[in-house]
Amino acid sequence: MHRRTTMKVSAAALLAAALTLTACGSDSAGGGAAEDGGLKGTPITIGMMCSCSGPFAANLGGTPDVATAWTKTVNNSGGINGHPVKVVVADDGGDATKSQQMIRKLVEQDKVMAVVDEVASYDASWASYVSGKGVPVLAGVSFTQPMSTNPNFFPTGGTLAAITYGLVQNVQKSGKTKLAVLACAEAPLCAGYTGQISRIAKATGSSVTVAYQSKISATQASYTAQCLAAKSAGADSMYVGHGGTVVTRVVDQCVQQGYQPTQFQVGGDVVGSWEKDRNLDGVPIAQFHLPLHDETTQGGKAFHDALRKYAPGVPTSSNYSEDTLSTWIGLQLFAAAAKAGKIAPTSTGADVKKGLYTLKNETLGGLTPPLNYVAGKPTVTNCYFNESVENGKWTTPGGVKPVCLPADVAAKVNAAFAG
Known part of the structure; x- marks a missing residue:
């Protein structure tokens, strides 16, 4: 079923992130080509949950392509703290049982240190599980119930x-x-x-x-x-x-x-x-966040520049939606937290959270309202x-x-x- 201020130095460095994308697959979170920008070494691994197929495919079907564009953009800018990053995209197809299977695979098999939640329709069904594992969940879209009630979920827009x-x-x-x-x-x-x-x-x-x-x-x-x-x-x-x-x-x-x-x-x-x-x-x-078509903000321009360079078919496709920008925003939030927290391949979800807690009035270059996260408390951003x-x-x-x-x-x- 957002916000603008001048971009800080931390936000300005967001594009200096490296990432390998595993494309949205059928029954598993695997498959796809690496986009490491030539970087070597063990990658930082994060996950992305979405309902990319199923009843909301019209809005969400293009989100893996945006993740690919983000991947290529940041990987060719030197990586996050010099490390490549691997993003595993899991599509639950709008199915409750599959959603729970996917999140467990991301946490237990892929060993992700954070998850970007791009409208996983059933995130409330696995919120307690992922919280118990200490793996933070970053929006994506901020309108699901856990985003405003669960301290382990980190929204990027208005509630x-x-x-x-x-x-x-x-x-x-x-x-x-x-x-x-x-x-x-x-x-x-x-x-x-x-x-x-x-x-x-x-x-x-x-x-x-x-x-x-x-x-x-x-x-x-x-x-x-x-x-x-x-x-x-x-x-x-x-x-x-x-x-x-x-x-x-x-x-x-x-x-x-x-x-x-x-x-x-x-x-x-x-x-x-x-x-x-x-x-x-x-x-x-x-x-919830910066309107999709804006290019007057630094964050909005970076998003559109990346699409023009690496995913030119997205803006003219039937899947071009606010959710494509939401995907970019969730990934940018991880990059900001990872830079602030000096994240490395051996880091944990707790380390990602520490990075998130250091961000103060962060707008990711005008993409979001001012973001502030407090340990142990749900985040409520009363803006639109x-x-x-x-x-x-x-x-x-x-x-x-x-x-x-x-x-x-x-x-x-x-x-x-x-x-």
Whole structure:
């Protein structure tokens, strides 16, 4: 289902990282070619969990290609502390059993010292396991439940609570009051989201209410029934919580039924092709991190430069989404922590955490809100970014700095979100 300040010296050195990528495979986390940039010696090994295939493939299918681009970029810049790095990408396919098998393989067989979590749909099912093993989990996308509740998880963007507040605020500012919520049926994180929207709206004094709600799946042949039911309920606005191509299908089918509520969105669902869909023109988006298309920040420019050089097909593919940038951000966070913690091939998860705890107001070159991690405490970043499509072009209303909630509002939002 983010933020900008001047980049620090530690962030400026992020590209000086080396990494060998194992491509997203079938049933195992292995397979693929090394991208070591000519570096020799035992590599630093990290893992990456994702639901790259399955119901969310439209958004996540391109993430291994981004990891490859990151690999080539950083490996040709000298490596992390002079060492090559090996990244093992594990695809759980959106399957709970496979997800638990994959994380155990990464920890017990591949001996990873950290895991980048790029929307592994079932990370809550293995959070206690990986925490018990002392292997830190870095976002990726920050909206899964463990990212805001588990001290062993290290988010890189605003929490889902903050993003949901941004969604409610965008609906409120538009003058709409009756929201239809169509949430994914495939992932646990979608199950209670409608209630969280309602509670946050009520807690913050918003006039926005949920007029209609329904589960939807990527395999549905038609969403006409949901469109007509939302129209009958008097919903004047809509949020579709699913992969970007599903969002497009729902919105287009509603328009075909003569129903065109104002659309609103949050971060992880966004795909690049929306700029070509006139039915999504003007859609306000509350985003977890720097909007995908920005190149005005140092971190954003480095991301796009890497894609142009090493993965030129990604920006024009159907898999080009906010999650491609999220992948890059998670890997960049590891690079920053590894540099700060003087990580070597023999280092442990505890050493990676020490590096993370040394980062102060880190933005990875403008990719994230200011990041600070405290040992033994969950990380809650109460910020979001605004993004939109206007006349077929991506825009960043209000600029590329994050909107951060005042402390009193954040307290209400987080309490309401938790229920």
